[in-house]
Amino acid sequence: MDHTTDHRAAxxxxxxxxxxxxxxxxxxxxxxxxxxxRARLLGLSSFALAGPLAAGGAxxxxxxxxxxxxxxxxxxxxxxxxxxxxxxxxVGALSEVGVELVERCRAAGHRLVLLSxxxxxxxxxVARHLGIDVVxxxxxxxxxxxxxxxxxxxxxxxxxxxxxxxxxxLSEHDLELRTACAYGxxxxxxxxxxxxxxxxxxxxxPALRRMARELDWPVVG
Amino acid sequence: xxxxxxxxxxxxxxxxxxxxxxKVWVAFLLERVPDVGKITLLxxxxxxxxxxxRVRAIFERSPALRPLRERHGARLLELVRDKIEVLxxxxxxxxxxxxxxxxxxxxxxxxxxxxxAGITDFSPDPIQALDVNVLGAxxxxxxxxRTPDKRLIHVSTCFVAGETDxxxxxxxxxxxxxxxxxxxxxxxxxxxxxxxxAIDEREGGGKRSxxxxxxxxxxxxxxxxxxxxxLYTFSKGLAEHALARxxxxxxxxxxxxxxxxxxxxxxxxxxxxxxxxxxxxWMCRGYAWKVPMRADNTFDVVPVDTVARGxxxxxxxxxxxxxxxxxxxxxxxxxxxxxxxxxDLTALxxxxxxxxxxxxxxxxxxxxxxxxxALEQGAxxxxxxxxxxxxxxxxxxxxxxxxxNKHLPESVPARDRERWHARAQETSLKLNKTSRLLESIxxxxxxxxxxxxxxxxxxSTRAVRDRTAALDASERAALGWDLETLxxxxxxxxxxxxxxxxxxxxxxxxxxxxxxxxxxLGGDPPSVAAALLPRAAAxxxxxxxxxxxxxxx
Numbered sequence: 001m002d003h004t005t006d007h008r009a010a011x012x013x014x015x016x017x018x019x020x021x022x023x024x025x026x027x028x029x030x031x032x033x034x035x036x037x038r039a040r041l042l043g044l045s046s047f048a049l050a051g052p053l054a055a056g057g058a059x060x061x062x063x064x065x066x067x068x069x070x071x072x073x074x075x076x077x078x079x080x081x082x083x084x085x086x087x088x089x090x091v092g093a094l095s096e097v098g099v100e101l102v103e104r105c106r107a108a109g110h111r112l113v114l115l116s117x118x119x120x121x122x123x124x125x126v127a128r129h130l131g132i133d134v135v136x137x138x139x140x141x142x143x144x145x146x147x148x149x150x151x152x153x154x155x156x157x158x159x160x161x162x163x164x165x166x167x168x169x170l171s172e173h174d175l176e177l178r179t180a181c182a183y184g185x186x187x188x189x190x191x192x193x194x195x196x197x198x199x200x201x202x203x204x205x206p207a208l209r210r211m212a213r214e215l216d217w218p219v220v221g
Numbered sequence: 222x223x224x225x226x227x228x229x230x231x232x233x234x235x236x237x238x239x240x241x242x243x244k245v246w247v248a249f250l251l252e253r254v255p256d257v258g259k260i261t262l263l264x265x266x267x268x269x270x271x272x273x274x275r276v277r278a279i280f281e282r283s284p285a286l287r288p289l290r291e292r293h294g295a296r297l298l299e300l301v302r303d304k305i306e307v308l309x310x311x312x313x314x315x316x317x318x319x320x321x322x323x324x325x326x327x328x329x330x331x332x333x334x335x336x337x338a339g340i341t342d343f344s345p346d347p348i349q350a351l352d353v354n355v356l357g358a359x360x361x362x363x364x365x366x367r368t369p370d371k372r373l374i375h376v377s378t379c380f381v382a383g384e385t386d387x388x389x390x391x392x393x394x395x396x397x398x399x400x401x402x403x404x405x406x407x408x409x410x411x412x413x414x415x416x417x418x419a420i421d422e423r424e425g426g427g428k429r430s431x432x433x434x435x436x437x438x439x440x441x442x443x444x445x446x447x448x449x450x451x452l453y454t455f456s457k458g459l460a461e462h463a464l465a466r467x468x469x470x471x472x473x474x475x476x477x478x479x480x481x482x483x484x485x486x487x488x489x490x491x492x493x494x495x496x497x498x499x500x501x502x503w504m505c506r507g508y509a510w511k512v513p514m515r516a517d518n519t520f521d522v523v524p525v526d527t528v529a530r531g532x533x534x535x536x537x538x539x540x541x542x543x544x545x546x547x548x549x550x551x552x553x554x555x556x557x558x559x560x561x562x563x564x565d566l567t568a569l570x571x572x573x574x575x576x577x578x579x580x581x582x583x584x585x586x587x588x589x590x591x592x593x594x595a596l597e598q599g600a601x602x603x604x605x606x607x608x609x610x611x612x613x614x615x616x617x618x619x620x621x622x623x624x625x626n627k628h629l630p631e632s633v634p635a636r637d638r639e640r641w642h643a644r645a646q647e648t649s650l651k652l653n654k655t656s657r658l659l660e661s662i663x664x665x666x667x668x669x670x671x672x673x674x675x676x677x678x679x680x681s682t683r684a685v686r687d688r689t690a691a692l693d694a695s696e697r698a699a700l701g702w703d704l705e706t707l708x709x710x711x712x713x714x715x716x717x718x719x720x721x722x723x724x725x726x727x728x729x730x731x732x733x734x735x736x737x738x739x740x741x742l743g744g745d746p747p748s749v750a751a752a753l754l755p756r757a758a759a760x761x762x763x764x765x766x767x768x769x770x771x772x773x774x
Binding site for chain 2: 033035036074076077079080081084
C-alpha cells in the first residue's frame with residue numbers, strides 16, 4: 001500500500017477558480033443557439049430579465065429564469081452545444097493558477113472533483129480536458145421525448161455550494177466533504193470553504209480575500 | 222445447430238455482389254463465417270469487362286473488401302480461389318442466361334440461392350424495373366428450383382408495405398396490394414408492358430425522353446392505384462407476390478429498410494452510391510432551411526453491416542431449414558430514429574464545422590446558424606421551392622433577352638454596353654444552373670415524400686430479434702442483430718455524415734468516390750463457365766454485355 005498519497009477529495013469550483021466565465025453566460029449562449037429563431041428571441045428576452053435579477057442579488061431566481069429559456073431543447077443539442085461551449089469558451093481560457101493547483105492535487109494523490117452550478121453537459125468536457133474524474137454539476141430535466149423542461153433536476157446546486165446537499169453528492173462517490181480540500185474564488189464559495197478541512201482562496205474577489213485573511217485560510221494568486 | 226455450423230461447407234449462389242449490400246454481405250460472411258463452403262457470384266459483364274474481371278477489381282480495390290485484404294494480405298488469392306467462383310450471367314435472362322449444361326452441373330452443388338440483385342432507383346423505367354426486379358426474382362426462383370433443396374432467399378425492401386401507416390408485420394397476403402386491392406402479378410406486368418409499348422409507339426420510339434417520361438408516369442400511376450407510392454416499391458412488391466405463388470421453391474424474404482453507412486464493417490462510415498440520406502444531408506448542410514418532412518415520423522435507417530448481420534442469420538436459418546418466412550431488418554420498432562432528430566443532428570454537425578467547402582465567411586456564419594427544421598407540409602404543398610424556381614427562371618430569361626445596344630441609353634459608351642451584355646449572359650447561365658438545381662431538388666423532395674412525409678412506418682423486426690436472443694454469446698457478438706445498442710447521435714454525427722461526405726456526396730458533385738489503393742490479386746477468381754465449358758461456348762462475352770442499368774444490382 002502507498003502511504004505517501006492522500007486520497008482525500010480536492011474540490012475545484014469551475015466558476016472563478018478555473019474559469020472567469022459566469023454560469024449565466026453559458027445559459028445565454030445555449031439559448032441563443034436554440035434550433036428555432038423564435039426560441040432564440042425568447043431566450044434573449046429571458047436574459048434581459050435575468051441580468052438585473054442577478055445583479056440585484058436574486059441569483060437563484062435569475063438562474064431559474066435563465067435555464068427556463070432552454071425549454072424544448074433536445075438532449076442531443078444540449079450535449080453537442082454544451083461540448084462546443086466548453087471547447088470554445090472555457091477550455092482555452094482556463095486560469096493558469098487553477099490548472100496548476102489541479103496538477104498539484106493530482107500529484108498528491110487527491111481525488112479530483114469539479115464543482116459547478118453550470119450544466120453537467122458543459123462541466124464534463126472541461127473535466128475531461130483536465131483529467132478530473134468526478135463532476136458535480138446541475139442536470140437539465142428532460143421530458144419523456146428527451147426535450148429539456150427548462151427546469152434543473154433537484155437538488156439544484158446554486159452559486160453557493162456546501163452543506164448537506166454537496167456532502168450527499170460527494171458520498172455517492174465515496175468522498176467526504178469534511179476531510180476534503182477545496183478551492184474557491186467568489187464570496188459565494190465561502191460556505192464550501194468553511195465546510196472542508198483544507199480551504200484555499202484562489203485569486204479571490206475582495207470580499208473573499210478579506211474573509212480568508214480573517215479566518216486564516218491560505219490565499220493563492 | 223449454430224449459425225456458423227449451418228454455413229459449414231455449404232455452397233451459395235449469390236446475385237447482386239457488385240451492389241452496396243451484396244458486397245458488404247459477402248465480405249462479412251467471408252470474414253465472420255470463414256467455414257462457408259463456396260460462394261458462386263452471378264455477375265454480368267459490363268463495358269468490355271468480363272464478370273471475373275469485375276469481381277477481381279472489387280476484391281482488389283473496393284473498400285468493402287478492405288478487412289479481407291488486411292487480414293489475408295498476399296494470401297487473398299488463395300482465399301478467393303478457395304471460396305469464390307464467378308458465374309457470368311444476367312438476372313434479367315431466363316435461368317440467368319447461363320448455359321443449360323453449365324447450370325445442370327452447377328445446380329446440384331448449390332445449397333441456397335441468395336438473390337440480392339435489383340434496381341433501387343425510386344423512378345426507374347418501368348420495363349427495366351419489371352425485368353430486373355420482378356423477372357430477375359422469378360429467374361432466381363427458376364434456378365433455385367433446380368437445386369436439391371430449392372432454397373431461395375430473396376432480398377426485398379420493407380417499403381413494399383406501400384401506402385400504409387403504423388405497425389407493419391412480417392407477413393404477406395399473396396395477391397392483395399397494400400391498399401387492399403386484389404390483383405394478379407402477370408396481369409399487372411402485361412398491362413404495364415402493353416401500355417408502355419403504346420406510349421413508345423405514340424412518341425415515335427422507346428428511346429425518346431418523352432416516351433421514357435410517359436412510361437414512368439404511367440407506371441407510377443398504376444403503382445399508386447394499387448397502394449405503392451412509386452415504381453421501385455411496386456416492382457419489389459410484385460416480385461414478392463410473384464415468388465409467394467411459387468410452390469417449387471422454399472422462400473425466405475429479407476426486407477431491409479433504408480440501408481446506410483456501415484457502423485463498423487468494413488469500417489465505420491463506408492457507403493456506396495447515392496442512398497436516401499445523402500441528398501437529404503447535402504441539402505440540409507446548405508440552405509434547405511425548411512424541409513418538407515413530418516418531424517415525428519420514423520426515419521428508418523439501418524447501417525449496412527447491421528443488415529449484413531440480419532441477412533447472415535436469415536440465410537443461416539434457411540440453410541438449417543428453420544428460417545422464419547419473412548425477416549424485416551429495420552430500426553423503427555426497436556431503436557426509433559425520427560426525421561426531426563436527423564435534422565437536428567445534421568444541423569449540429571454543421572455547427573461543429575461541417576459546412577460546404579468554397580463558401581465565404583458570411584455564408585459559413587449563415588449556414589452554421591440557420592438550422593433546418595421540418596416544414597410539416599409535403600413537397601407537393603410547398604410554395605417556396607416552386608416560387609424560387611419560377612423567379613429564377615424569370616430572371617434567367619430576362620437577362621438572356623438583355624441586349625446592351627438595345628436596352629441601355631445611347632449615352633452609355635459602346636464598350637460598357639458590351640460589358641453589361643456579357644455580364645448579363647454570364648449571370649443568365651448561372652441562373653440557368655440554379656433553376657435546374659431547384660427543379661431537381663423539388664423533384665427529389667416529391668419522390669421522397671411518401672417516405673419522409675406521408676407515411677409513418679413501424680416495421681416489426683421480431684424474427685431477427687428473436688433469433689438473436691437465441692444465439693450463444695459468441696455468435697451474438699459476431700453475427701447478432703445489434704441495432705438496440707446503436708447510439709443515433711454518435712452514429713449520425715460521427716459515422717453517417719462523414720461517411721456520406723466521403724463516399725456518396727462526391728457523386729452528387731459529378732466526381733467518383735475514392736477507392737482503395739489496389740492490391741494485385743495475382744489472377745482472376747475462378748470462373749464456373751471457364752471450368753465447365755470451352756471458353757468460346759461460355760455465355761455472356763463482353764460483346765453481348767447488356768446495356769447499363771444504372772442502379773441495378
